[in-house]
Amino acid sequence: xxxxxxxxxxxxxxxxxxxxxxxxxxxxxxxxxxxxxxxxxxxxxxxxxxxxxxxxxxxxxxxxxxxxxxxxxxxxxxxxxxxxxxxxxxxxxxxxxxxxxxxxxxxxxxxxxxxxxxxxxxxxxxxxxxxxxxxxxxxxxxxxxxxxxxxxxxxxxxxxxxxxxxxxxxxxxxxxxxxxxxxxxxxxxxxxxxxxxxxxxxxxxxxxxxxxxxxxxxxxxxxxxxxxxxxxxxxxxxxxxxxxxxxxxxxxxxxxxxxxxxxxxxxxxxxxxxxxxxxxxxxxxxxxxxxxxxxxxxxxxxxxxxxxxxxxxxxxxxxxxxxxxxxxxxxxxxxxxxxxxxxxxxxxxxxxxxxxxxxxxxxxxxxxxxxxxxx
Amino acid sequence: xxxxxxxxxxxxxxxxxxxxxxxxxxxxxxxxxxxxxxxxxxxxxxxxxxxxxxxxxxxxxxxxxxxxxxxxxxxxxxxxxxxxxxxxxxxxxxxxxxxxxxxxxxxxxxxxxxxxxxxxxxxxxxxxxxxxxxxxxxxxxxxxxxxxxxxxxxxxxxxxxxxxxxxxxxxxxxxxxxxx
Numbered sequence: 181x182x183x184x185x186x187x188x189x190x191x192x193x194x195x196x197x198x199x200x201x202x203x204x205x206x207x208x209x210x211x212x213x214x215x216x217x218x219x220x221x222x223x224x225x226x227x228x229x230x231x232x233x234x235x236x237x238x239x240x241x242x243x244x245x246x247x248x249x250x251x252x253x254x255x256x257x258x259x260x261x262x263x264x265x266x267x268x269x270x271x272x273x274x275x276x277x278x279x280x281x282x283x284x285x286x287x288x289x290x291x292x293x294x295x296x297x298x299x300x301x302x303x304x305x306x307x308x309x310x311x312x313x314x315x316x317x318x319x320x321x322x323x324x325x326x327x328x329x330x331x332x333x334x335x336x337x338x339x340x341x342x343x344x345x346x347x348x349x350x351x352x353x354x355x356x357x358x359x360x361x362x363x364x365x366x367x368x369x370x371x372x373x374x375x376x377x378x379x380x381x382x383x384x385x386x387x388x389x390x391x392x393x394x395x396x397x398x399x400x401x402x403x404x405x406x407x408x409x410x411x412x413x414x415x416x417x418x419x420x421x422x423x424x425x426x427x428x429x430x431x432x433x434x435x436x437x438x439x440x441x442x443x444x445x446x447x448x449x450x451x452x453x454x455x456x457x458x459x460x461x462x463x464x465x466x467x468x469x470x471x472x473x474x475x476x477x478x479x480x481x482x483x484x485x486x487x488x489x490x491x492x493x494x495x496x497x498x499x500x501x502x503x504x505x506x507x508x509x510x511x512x513x514x515x516x517x518x519x520x521x522x523x524x525x526x527x528x529x530x531x532x533x534x535x536x537x538x539x540x541x542x543x544x545x546x547x548x549x550x551x552x553x554x555x
Numbered sequence: 556x557x558x559x560x561x562x563x564x565x566x567x568x569x570x571x572x573x574x575x576x577x578x579x580x581x582x583x584x585x586x587x588x589x590x591x592x593x594x595x596x597x598x599x600x601x602x603x604x605x606x607x608x609x610x611x612x613x614x615x616x617x618x619x620x621x622x623x624x625x626x627x628x629x630x631x632x633x634x635x636x637x638x639x640x641x642x643x644x645x646x647x648x649x650x651x652x653x654x655x656x657x658x659x660x661x662x663x664x665x666x667x668x669x670x671x672x673x674x675x676x677x678x679x680x681x682x683x684x685x686x687x688x689x690x691x692x693x694x695x696x697x698x699x700x701x702x703x704x705x706x707x708x709x710x711x712x713x714x715x716x717x718x719x720x721x722x723x724x725x726x727x728x729x730x731x732x733x734x735x
Contacts, residue, residue, distance in 0.1 A: 235632065236589055236590060236592070236593035236632070237593050237596045237597070237632060237633055237636060239593065240597075241594075241597050241601075241726070241727070241730050242730060244590060244593055244594060244597065244707070245706060245707070245708070245730060246706065247590050247706065247707070248705050248706060249586070249587045249590060249702060249705050249706060249707060368627075
């Protein structure tokens with residue numbers, strides 16, 4: 181084992197700064213998934229399955245009156261029954277490491293051929309508390325205000341390394357989910373209209389020191405800001421399907437920016453397409469696989485406080501890109517008892533395709549953990 | 556790139572295989588209409604019809620659905636079952652004009668604007684009417700199913716049951732919300 185700027189254990193590299201090696205994350209995710217599945221697939225589940233008949237007509241009137249109507253469970257429903265509230269806390273961590281131009285990885289030396297500085301790695305954390313309420317079976321309202329922490333490392337042409345940090349609230353997002361077709365009580369197929377609006381509550385004026393601290397703080401580049409600075413629309417449509425032990429869905433949600441912010445620019449529109457498959461293993465455990473595709477456009481206009489020649493992160497014309505992520509998840513649900521209605525979900529994944537209007541930092545992996553309580 | 560793709564494929568394959576080796580667990584919860592279908596079946600056990608419709612021991616017990624069928628495949632679970640030697644048969648009627656005799660008639664919420672006409676048509680017939688609409692028992696219906704605290708409940712109008720010539724078991728009345 182060697183210590184210093186990094187260390188190796190069993191030939192797996194750990195960095196003592198941000199993030200973990202892709203290999204370790206992959207091993208941990210696989211081990212967790214297989215471990216959970218091994219634990220829950222034991223014979224005791226079969227014994228429990230025999231305590232209650234699958235045929236409800238064999239139950240007495242009194243027993244039927246005790247059956248919980250399937251509404252929110254380990255498969256999730258995306259929307260809720262009339263009168264239900266849901267509190268959610270979600271944590272997301274994303275690690276970006278190394279530069280990419282198009283689909284090619286490039287070194288920071290290659291970036292220095294055109295720019296004074298190059299980003300080398302970035303970590304982003306988001307804490308997302310959310311509240312949802314369903315006034316009717318067909319309509320669910322949703323509000324989310326994130327708290328964001330970002331850090332980015334750079335290297336200059338002269339080899340000077342420095343870090344930048346920002347933290348604060350992001351843009352407030354409110355959303356209405358309306359069921360166009362189908363019914364949350366009956367299933368199995370539903371089409372839901374998403375109508376979202378985000379407010380520019382996140383800062384776009386974040387500053388930090390550059391390589392020479394004596395020069396004071398400067399406005400940070402576009403990726404380090406906490407909000408868009410504009411009112412953004414999030415129209416979308418979601419399809420959900422559900423069978424006995426499976427649930428699946430797909431959604432298309434664009435982000436449409438409006439106007440320009442106070443610094444004279446508008447972030448590029450984003451387009452999100454996702455598909456998800458969930459497998460119910462028990463009434464308290466499910467696993468999921470998700471593929472997400474994203475396209476994001478370049479920035480319109482320019483922040484005059486940023487010099488595009490300094491660093492690619494300050495050039496509004498090379499911020500766009502496309503990415504496809506593969507994510508695997510585990511969902512735990514409490515079906516009864518004092519903690520009934522609470523759900524814990526963990527999901528991790530990495531890009532399987534990235535094309536960046538680079539040079540840009542490439543995404544390496546991301547991890548999300550969330551807690552929900554429906555009541 | 557090929558190594559990365561291979562590793563991803565191995566990870567996904569392990570995930571899918573591990574998921575598929577477990578047995579499906581019997582649900583401690585059920586879909587709303589599976590529960591309601593089971594209630595319809597149970598109601599037949601606790602209701603006495605006049606002797607005439609059931610005089611023939613090979614007679615069936617007919618459970619009909621009027622309007623848009625919300626049960627999906629849930630009614631198939633009670634079709635063919637027997638109650639005191641009589642086989643349960645399910646029928647579906649799109650409108651009140653298509654109606655034929657049913658011992659139990661579930662009136663879908665899609666027909667809520669036509670309840671008065673439906674009750675008028677059924678007057679004098681020994682039909683146990685079951686609905687899931689607000690005020691169903693006030694406009695002549697006998698049993699109304701509703702959701703309370705995520706569970707199916709039902710209210711019974713005993714006067715409407717008497718007018719229909721039906722006798723309801725005390726066991727049914729004991730677990731219902733009785734309305735007069």
